[in-house]
Amino acid sequence: xxxxxxxxxxxxxxFASLPVRSVAVKTVRSKKEKTMDVLQYSxxxxxxxxxxxxxxxxxxxxxxxxxxxxxxxxxxxxxxxADFGERLLRAPVHDMTREGKGEPLGERIIVSGHVLxxxxxxxxxxVVEVWQCNxxxxxxxxxxxxxxPLDPNFTGQGRVVTDEEGRYRFVTIKPxxxxxxxxxxxxxxxxxxxxxxxxxxxxxxxxxxxxxxDPLIDIDPIACAxxxxxxxxxxxxxxxxxxxxxWALGYVYDIVxxxxxxxxxxxPQ
Amino acid sequence: xSDTLVSEVxxxxxxxxVGPFFHYALPWEGGENLLREGVLGERIIIRGRVLDAMDQxxxxxxxxxxxxxxxxxxDHPEDNRTEVPADPAFIGFGRCPTNEDGVFTFHTVRPGxxxxxxNTEQAPHIAISLFGRGLLRRLVTRLYFPESEANAHDPILxxxxxxxxxxxxxxxxxESGGVPTYWFDIHIQGENETxxxxx
Numbered sequence: 001x002x003x004x005x006x007x008x009x010x011x012x013x014x015f016a017s018l019p020v021r022s023v024a025v026k027t028v029r030s031k032k033e034k035t036m037d038v039l040q041y042s043x044x045x046x047x048x049x050x051x052x053x054x055x056x057x058x059x060x061x062x063x064x065x066x067x068x069x070x071x072x073x074x075x076x077x078x079x080x081x082a083d084f085g086e087r088l089l090r091a092p093v094h095d096m097t098r099e100g101k102g103e104p105l106g107e108r109i110i111v112s113g114h115v116l117x118x119x120x121x122x123x124x125x126x127v128v129e130v131w132q133c134n135x136x137x138x139x140x141x142x143x144x145x146x147x148x149p150l151d152p153n154f155t156g157q158g159r160v161v162t163d164e165e166g167r168y169r170f171v172t173i174k175p176x177x178x179x180x181x182x183x184x185x186x187x188x189x190x191x192x193x194x195x196x197x198x199x200x201x202x203x204x205x206x207x208x209x210x211x212x213x214d215p216l217i218d219i220d221p222i223a224c225a226x227x228x229x230x231x232x233x234x235x236x237x238x239x240x241x242x243x244x245x246x247w248a249l250g251y252v253y254d255i256v257x258x259x260x261x262x263x264x265x266x267x268p269q
Numbered sequence: 270x271s272d273t274l275v276s277e278v279x280x281x282x283x284x285x286x287v288g289p290f291f292h293y294a295l296p297w298e299g300g301e302n303l304l305r306e307g308v309l310g311e312r313i314i315i316r317g318r319v320l321d322a323m324d325q326x327x328x329x330x331x332x333x334x335x336x337x338x339x340x341x342x343x344d345h346p347e348d349n350r351t352e353v354p355a356d357p358a359f360i361g362f363g364r365c366p367t368n369e370d371g372v373f374t375f376h377t378v379r380p381g382x383x384x385x386x387x388n389t390e391q392a393p394h395i396a397i398s399l400f401g402r403g404l405l406r407r408l409v410t411r412l413y414f415p416e417s418e419a420n421a422h423d424p425i426l427x428x429x430x431x432x433x434x435x436x437x438x439x440x441x442x443x444e445s446g447g448v449p450t451y452w453f454d455i456h457i458q459g460e461n462e463t464x465x466x467x468x
Contacts, residue, residue: 058403079345131294
């Protein structure tokens with residue numbers, strides 16, 4: 001059984017006041033000799049949560065304590081699993097409400113958005129993997145022991161590929177909130193897990209999409225490991241144009257991956 | 270200076286943990302086997318454990334690898350070197366959840382050397398992403414091979430420095446069925462903490 005208090009919910013982080021607007025991007029001088037210096041993707045540190053966020057108890061024994069070693073991106077990091085189409089991963093699932101024999105219970109929703117890089121360029125043809133619990137807050141996972149019903153018509157996993165303009169769209173059931181044992185009376189806000197590749201190894205991203213107006217977001221140690229301004233970027237917005245008449249509510253969730261300059265810049269000297 | 274300030278950069282979407290319940294969604298059958306019919310090069314097995322601060326196995330982590338082919342070519346448009354032959358039977362990406370003992374296994378080929386910054390050459394290596402419950406963002410590391418003389422001149426190992434570079438060198442294990450096998454433990458925290466990279 002969960003123990004009573006010790007943990008109170010920290011919802012401030014030491015990074016909350018850092019500006020995230022502009023970054024210095026290293027460019028590569030054009031060189032006469034052939035080298036494999038590669039254009040660098042923009043740094044990530046400012047928008048990442050720290051590895052160690054004690055409010056999320058599992059990070060305590062699972063976070064490195066030595067500083068990360070900063071390395072330049074090499075051919076290894078600017079290549080990656082991209083454009084592998086159907087050679088890898090599971091089959092596409094665009095509509096998670098049609099995986100069972102009947103209709104799953106809960107509120108049918110449409111989730112769509114753009115995958116962009118930080119220069120605003122669309123990220124086309126990239127795989128977006130998604131997974132979530134059902135409307136009662138229960139995952140189809142043997143280790144999920146939450147006392148809520150499984151839905152025989154809902155698995156809650158899918159994957160889609162962005163189109164030429166970086167757009168994706170899938171249909172699902174709105175996930176429920178569920179308790180976890182991080183601290184007394186701990187509840188995860190409703191969320192959908194997202195896993196993206198982008199163009200290369202350096203652009204990999206796993207995140208969670210939250211729903212607007214959810215009071216649990218700002219008391220959730222996982223969401224709160226991210227500074228509040230950045231946390232808001234993980235909250236989808238309700239969109240009446242994505243909503244379909246007499247069928248399903250629509251939410252928009254745009255995702256921004258690391259980008260880089262499209263062409264090497266000449267040294268003005 | 271070659272630094273350029275880019276003012277109109279959009280803020281990135283932050284990382285969140287993969288959580289404990291990804292198994293029915295992310296791993297796919299054969300995800301840990303990078304070998305396809307006709308693949309070129311020497312087959313090898315990569316095996317290891319993910320361990321926490323108390324050296325306890327992490328049974329709900331997920332490991333992804335990315336590597337070059339046996340000739341040292343990446344299956345990606347950015348690697349457009351015509352002088353290095355591509356292997357159409359090799360993609361170079363694998364994914365494996367850890368089991369109850371925290372163990373992951375990959376069946377792959379020994380990667381070739383690849384170019385590094387400037388005129389350097391990188392020793393054969395495998396890039397690793399680690400995800401899991403309690404990991405708010407991925408941890409990035411690399412596996413190098415113990416018998417590789419090129420390690421001495423690898424520009425990334427050089428940045429790591431001699432004190433901790435050995436955390437990136439796999440150990441030769443007993444062969445399984447005649448296939449060279451390498452053991453690579455990932456220590457997330459503690460005395461033998463593995464080197465993780467900011468890339």
